Amino acid sequence: MDLTVEETRSKRSIQLSNIPPDATVCQLKDLIHKKHRKYHPSRTEIRLSARDKGLKEEETLESRGITSGSTVYLKDLGPQIGWTTVFLIEYTGPLVLYLIFYMRPSLIYGGGASAVPYHAVVHLAAACWSFHYAKRLLETVFVHRFSHGTMPLFNLFKNSGYYWSFASYIAYYVNHPLYTAPSFGWSQIYVFFALFAVSEVGNLSAHLLLKNLRPPGTTTRRIPRPDYNPLNGLFNYVSCPNYTYEIMAWIAFTGMTQTLAAAFFTLAGFAQMATWALGKHRNYRREFPEYPKGRKAIVPWLL
Structure with missing residues (x-):
């Protein structure tokens, strides 16, 4: 599936393709890191909306209702x-x-x-x-x-x-x-x-x-x-x-x-x-x- 990842602070969008539906939040963070080295998995959170709490890393995307064409939000937590x-x-x-x-x-x-x-x-x-x-x-x-x-x-x-x-x-x-x-x-x-x-x-x-x-x-x-x-x-x-x-x-x-x-x-x-x-x-x-x-x-x- 294809996803749009929006960085909560800068509003920058990242486009990701061919993500398995059963991918976990942890795997999604790894994919984002491969595309943009700045976003190391240890310093990021994936959220359903800009103000939600971060998703657990072991959760799958489909279990949280994330489907192809969805937008998820990336929170940069800063240096860790x-x-x-x-x-x-x-x-x-x-x-x-x-x-x-x-x-x-x-x-x-x-x-x-x-x-x-x-x-x-x-x-x-x-x-x-x-x-x-x-x-x-x-x-x-x-x-x-x-x-x-x-x-x-x-x-x-x-x-x-x-x-x-x-x-x-x-x-x-x-x-x-x-x-x-x-x-x-x-x-x-x-x-x-x-x-x-x-x-x-x-x-x-x-x-x-x-x-x-x-x-x-x-x-x-x-x-x-x-x-x-x-x-x-x-x-x-x-x-x-x-x-x-x-x-x-x-x-x-x-x-x-x-x-x-x-x-x-x-x-x-x-x-x-x-x-x-x-x-x-x-x-x-x-x-x-x-x-x-x-x-x-x-x-x-x-x-």
Whole structure:
């Protein structure tokens, strides 16, 4: 069949001929790239109209009602960067920046800062922070499977700015020479440290379960269900327990260090993750009619 492809921004038209009706969106993007090298498949979306969402790459043209003589729309997403690279950059920054504040306080607070001894909770906080971001880096390399290979390059600066600035903000106060220990002493520290440890293990458990739902090299989606790991029992109550555990970990870090900076980071993170979780929850319910009705998105029984 013959198609007209219109670029949404420039309104430029591209004519394509002899396209098999059962061709996929991915194959159509490859054909466009062969004709115009500028439009690399990783930076384009195919749409039914200029304002629609992009079609899934595995969908066939005929399944979306595209026939010979139709016009489809090409959205140029701009320069792209791989998700693995994005996460490695995003998470390396907070790890390195925090450790600079912790290990070289004289660079931040002045020469006399190194002579002020840290409270033990400051060392524990540095260990927790380092563990969290080291885990994220290892998960990026060995665990996560991304449904989309790339994201717009501009978003890297936005996302990194968020993580890096909050890391510096929190590190400044936790490692400050005038930092004061939590109000309830070691009882408070131990309770919240235990919550942090359980939350980190729970987050990893959820990520491993989600990884096993998607075979390598595919975009297969299935309903996540609890397995033998008791920490994954949270899947009975929420669609995104990885986010639930993540928020629990930062609540624990906030309670353990008793700093407003960590509390602000936790609130900002919850707002963002709740938005992501609600979107994923809606997609699950739309895609799977048999999806468990009692589940919430991120907070059991509430949200």
